[in-house]
Amino acid sequence: MTDAPTLSVPKSIPKVGIVSLGCPKALVDSERIITRLRAEGYQIAPDYAGADLVLVNTCGFLDSARDESLDAIGEALNENGKVIVTGCLGAEPDVIRARHPNVLAITGPQQYESVMEAVHTALPPRRDPFLDLVPDTGVKLTPRHYAYLKISEGCNNRCSFCIIPKLRGDLVSRPAAHVMAEAEKLVAAGVKELLVISQDTSAYGVDIKYATSSWKGTEYSARFHDLARDLGSLGAWVRLHYVYPYPHVDRTIELMAQGLALPYLDIPFQHASPDVLKRMRRPANQEKQAARIAAWRAICPDLAIRSTFIVGFPGETEADFQMLLDFVREGGIDRVGCFKYENVVHAPARDLDGHVPEEVKEERWHRFMEAAQEVSVQRLAGRIGAEVDVLVDEVDDGEVTARSPWDAPEIDGVVHLTGAPTARQGDLIRARITGSGAYDLEAEAI
Numbered sequence: 001m002t003d004a005p006t007l008s009v010p011k012s013i014p015k016v017g018i019v020s021l022g023c024p025k026a027l028v029d030s031e032r033i034i035t036r037l038r039a040e041g042y043q044i045a046p047d048y049a050g051a052d053l054v055l056v057n058t059c060g061f062l063d064s065a066r067d068e069s070l071d072a073i074g075e076a077l078n079e080n081g082k083v084i085v086t087g088c089l090g091a092e093p094d095v096i097r098a099r100h101p102n103v104l105a106i107t108g109p110q111q112y113e114s115v116m117e118a119v120h121t122a123l124p125p126r127r128d129p130f131l132d133l134v135p136d137t138g139v140k141l142t143p144r145h146y147a148y149l150k151i152s153e154g155c156n157n158r159c160s161f162c163i164i165p166k167l168r169g170d171l172v173s174r175p176a177a178h179v180m181a182e183a184e185k186l187v188a189a190g191v192k193e194l195l196v197i198s199q200d201t202s203a204y205g206v207d208i209k210y211a212t213s214s215w216k217g218t219e220y221s222a223r224f225h226d227l228a229r230d231l232g233s234l235g236a237w238v239r240l241h242y243v244y245p246y247p248h249v250d251r252t253i254e255l256m257a258q259g260l261a262l263p264y265l266d267i268p269f270q271h272a273s274p275d276v277l278k279r280m281r282r283p284a285n286q287e288k289q290a291a292r293i294a295a296w297r298a299i300c301p302d303l304a305i306r307s308t309f310i311v312g313f314p315g316e317t318e319a320d321f322q323m324l325l326d327f328v329r330e331g332g333i334d335r336v337g338c339f340k341y342e343n344v345v346h347a348p349a350r351d352l353d354g355h356v357p358e359e360v361k362e363e364r365w366h367r368f369m370e371a372a373q374e375v376s377v378q379r380l381a382g383r384i385g386a387e388v389d390v391l392v393d394e395v396d397d398g399e400v401t402a403r404s405p406w407d408a409p410e411i412d413g414v415v416h417l418t419g420a421p422t423a424r425q426g427d428l429i430r431a432r433i434t435g436s437g438a439y440d441l442e443a444e445a446i
């Protein structure tokens, strides 16, 4: 269940429990739904027992995520009995009904109107002008000092292992003015870090031909580079996620060197072997990726690169895999997520030949993680002596856990900060890096 705030209110207020599964993009959907619910006078229940119905926001990507989603629906049915399903797996109602025929309603991803309709039918809203107030910025599931900012939905690519375009449709970009207005509200509400997300961030604006839109008397263009720059002018940290290595990304590295965006690029390479990338049908597939990263670091020396990779993709040979290991080492990939290839229902990669045996996938995964850890140790050791701002995430019994510009929340390492006895969550503190481990850093406040 979420840790959304609750109010002390009379018993007759309709209460909805939320179970949010999946990626940060799904989290943003949950936040939007909660905002709508709160605006209509619903209360968000912190547990099954206190809820009149439960909304399960599902993930439908990997087989394992589908199983987790189906289990979560089952648990909500057992514990509460009244369940509405939404999110990616909601695009396949037959799969859900086959296992859980008793769910009240099923809607797909981003179908906010349909979700609200289903809630209205099962649990009519009760209007109360004193309780309907919702903060201007909406309700966030993430702590107050950072927030995800979704700039587009859907994707124009057709990677062979992925069904997101099937589930979420083609790219639909938000006008730049809307993104800027939301970002400004978040910053005004105390958010110190904006995490820009979408399925394919660097393709932002392609569908609307980079249209300009007006906000506070200024024209803003729906171009990835321009948006990153304009967001940077709001004074919060701007972290760019899911950026594909299209040629125009090079210019964005300059923004990082100028301090307008964090020196951090989350760029899902998935592999390094041209053959495998071709079978994956990856966008912006370029040879000599390591040389490109070196050129980026020449512009922005402290750039941290996070990437995700798939090992054991159908047809991956030992030579392909070696190429991947070499790339991670040569490219100095600071942070990695690595997945063993898994069949995804309806994804074309299922039908490729040369499926890799499970034990080979397992073995390659371990070798990959070992290599990635060596790189991480080296890269982090190279940070010792640097002076940077760190953002405090948590203070617990005098122990301060923060993040550097090189760490995204929840997926990367942290900075253990000393010498800051009055630190509070959300503080930005100047610190010197004094030590490093496999994934985390140590720092001392200056």
Ligand code: SF4
Binding pocket: 155, 156, 157, 158, 159, 162, 163, 164, 165, 199, 200, 283
């Ligand atoms: S870029 Fe590829 S992996 Fe990413 S959402 Fe689009 S189709 Fe899926």
